[in-house]
Amino acid sequence: QQTKKSTLPLPPGPKGYPIVGNLFQMPTITPWKTFKEWSKLHGDVMFLDLPNQPTVVLDSVEAAFELLGKRSDIYSDRPVSIMQQLAFWDWSPGFLRYSQHWRNHRRELHQFFNQHEVAKYQPIQLRECRAFLRRALHSPNILDQHVRHIFTAIIMKITYDMDITEMDSEHVLLAQEANLALSIVTMPGVYWVDHFPFLKYLPKWLPGLQFKKIAEYYRPIVEKMRSQPFDEILQAMREGRASSSLTSKLIERLQQRSGTTNLSTIDDELARNVTGVAYSAAADTTTSAAQSFLIAMSLYPDIQRKAQEELDRVIGPSRLPEFSDYDDLVYIQAIALEALRWMVVLPLSAFHSVTRDDTYRGFLIPKGTTVIANAWAMLHDPKEYPEPTRFEPERYLKDGKLNRAVRNPNTIAFGFGRRICPGRHLGSASLFMTIASILHTFDIHEILDEDGKPFDPFSSVVTGLISTPDRVPCKLIPRSDDRKQLIDTSV
Numbered sequence: 001q002q003t004k005k006s007t008l009p010l011p012p013g014p015k016g017y018p019i020v021g022n023l024f025q026m027p028t029i030t031p032w033k034t035f036k037e038w039s040k041l042h043g044d045v046m047f048l049d050l051p052n053q054p055t056v057v058l059d060s061v062e063a064a065f066e067l068l069g070k071r072s073d074i075y076s077d078r079p080v081s082i083m084q085q086l087a088f089w090d091w092s093p094g095f096l097r098y099s100q101h102w103r104n105h106r107r108e109l110h111q112f113f114n115q116h117e118v119a120k121y122q123p124i125q126l127r128e129c130r131a132f133l134r135r136a137l138h139s140p141n142i143l144d145q146h147v148r149h150i151f152t153a154i155i156m157k158i159t160y161d162m163d164i165t166e167m168d169s170e171h172v173l174l175a176q177e178a179n180l181a182l183s184i185v186t187m188p189g190v191y192w193v194d195h196f197p198f199l200k201y202l203p204k205w206l207p208g209l210q211f212k213k214i215a216e217y218y219r220p221i222v223e224k225m226r227s228q229p230f231d232e233i234l235q236a237m238r239e240g241r242a243s244s245s246l247t248s249k250l251i252e253r254l255q256q257r258s259g260t261t262n263l264s265t266i267d268d269e270l271a272r273n274v275t276g277v278a279y280s281a282a283a284d285t286t287t288s289a290a291q292s293f294l295i296a297m298s299l300y301p302d303i304q305r306k307a308q309e310e311l312d313r314v315i316g317p318s319r320l321p322e323f324s325d326y327d328d329l330v331y332i333q334a335i336a337l338e339a340l341r342w343m344v345v346l347p348l349s350a351f352h353s354v355t356r357d358d359t360y361r362g363f364l365i366p367k368g369t370t371v372i373a374n375a376w377a378m379l380h381d382p383k384e385y386p387e388p389t390r391f392e393p394e395r396y397l398k399d400g401k402l403n404r405a406v407r408n409p410n411t412i413a414f415g416f417g418r419r420i421c422p423g424r425h426l427g428s429a430s431l432f433m434t435i436a437s438i439l440h441t442f443d444i445h446e447i448l449d450e451d452g453k454p455f456d457p458f459s460s461v462v463t464g465l466i467s468t469p470d471r472v473p474c475k476l477i478p479r480s481d482d483r484k485q486l487i488d489t490s491v
């Protein structure tokens with residue numbers, strides 16, 4: 001028996017082929033740009049016929065806010081990915097199905113990363129930003145690694161009370177490799193097993209089944225990343241020598257709640273999942289945003305000058321920025337917003353999925369449809385952000401204040417509805433302090449390539465769940481000898 005709703009048409013989309021639908025047309029490089037082009041023909045709510053994974057792409061804020069925001073009671077599920085399961089990434093709270101199990105994880109994440117709690121991490125953020133300044137001053141040739149170091153050290157300290165002094169420490173290398181696996185297995189349209197699940201039962205020596213080898217290689221690495229630091233803290237707690245960290249606090253809280261020191265299987269899993277997701281969600285994302293900032297500054301020296309005028313006026317020459325300067329550093333706030341808009345960290349956000357048949361603008365969106373929000377298209381919409389490829393902090397300002405009439409890019413860049421990024425306060429604060437600290441002490445210069453050509457940030461991005469510039473051709477030069485001294489004498 002047909003319901004009335006199911007007689008409605010699906011949203012329009014590119015014409016596909018029998019059986020494989022649009023699978024062969026799926027772009028593997030910067031798909032957000034291709035989707036944007038396709039949406040010019042088919043509209044901002046576009047259907048892609050992918051086997052086992054019908055997909056709708058939303059290219060406008062209007063559609064994303066309505067479906068993922070207002071209707072988030074039914075649009076907060078995640079699509080199931082066999083590739084993620086095979087590579088052992090399906091435990092992550094970021095990929096859990098919309099359920100009580102997910103809500104339990106979300107509640108703990110909120111406890112540790114809500115706006116009020118995040119203020120407690122400011123001393124860690126300040127210390128790591130200042131350690132960065134010293135590293136950039138004394139070993140300027142590995143700038144990219146130093147940038148990554150800031151956000152790795154912040155999240156490792158918060159989560160495990162671990163001091164990351166070297167980026168080649170075992171824990172960091174493990175976490176980086178597990179994250180590489182994440183970006184490899186989340187490439188949309190790449191793994192046929194997600195569209196033809198029977199492939200997972202075929203032997204791995206058959207041609208075309210490399211996905212099995214990839215998953216088998218990464219699985220133990222991801223397992224170890226999630227368990228090793230956690231087990232170390234659990235052991236230290238048993239021996240009464242654990243220091244305070246998110247992990248120890250969470251374990252204690254779960255122990256208190258259940259009234260026993262032995263965690264139940266469910267609580268043990270919850271704790272491992274919440275602590276395990278922290279690095280993977282925090283490090284590469286904030287690093288990518290900071291890279292975007294550095295590249296923008298190297299291409300727009302006039303914006304640097306304006307920011308430095310503000311920093312000199314508010315802070316003066318004899319100290320480094322503090323979080324208490326936040327309200328007075330409006331131009332720096334605008335730069336942080338623009339960095340998240342200009343080169344979008346998660347250009348296709350994270351995929352949602354709908355748990356019931358729904359109708360929108362007269363179209364059917366069937367239960368189980370994967371819903372992709374093209375955040376890149378929304379943040380590069382010239383109607384909202386004129387000349388979107390220009391880096392222009394002024395677009396958010398009016399009379400020396402943030403202009404509320406312009407859409408704050410954070411309302412898109414951190415995702416939507418009930419799945420919105422729980423780490424957004426931490427990410428934004430780390431980014432703000434990094435930008436203020438660097439601009440207060442250094443000038444950022446562009447490094448031209450061998451042919452003397454300037455860097456084109458938009459044709460040099462790595463495609464993945466998280467998009468990053470493929471290099472950061474910038475160098476930092478101290479603004480003066482006094483600022484050099486300031487860097488060396490500040491802790």
Ligand code: HEM
Pocket residue numbers: 093094095096106109113277278281282283285286289345346349350351352413414415416417418419420421422423424426427428431
């Ligand atoms: C500039 C930095 C960051 C950006 C741009 C960013 C962006 C995002 C986006 C777009 C999503 C998907 C939201 C959705 O599905 O609608 C997300 C999810 C998530 N983020 Fe972030 N994020 C950042 C930093 C962080 C940090 C610092 C943490 C950790 C403390 C974090 C933890 C998470 C988690 C756990 C999820 C999954 C939420 C869920 O599925 O319920 N993020 N983030």
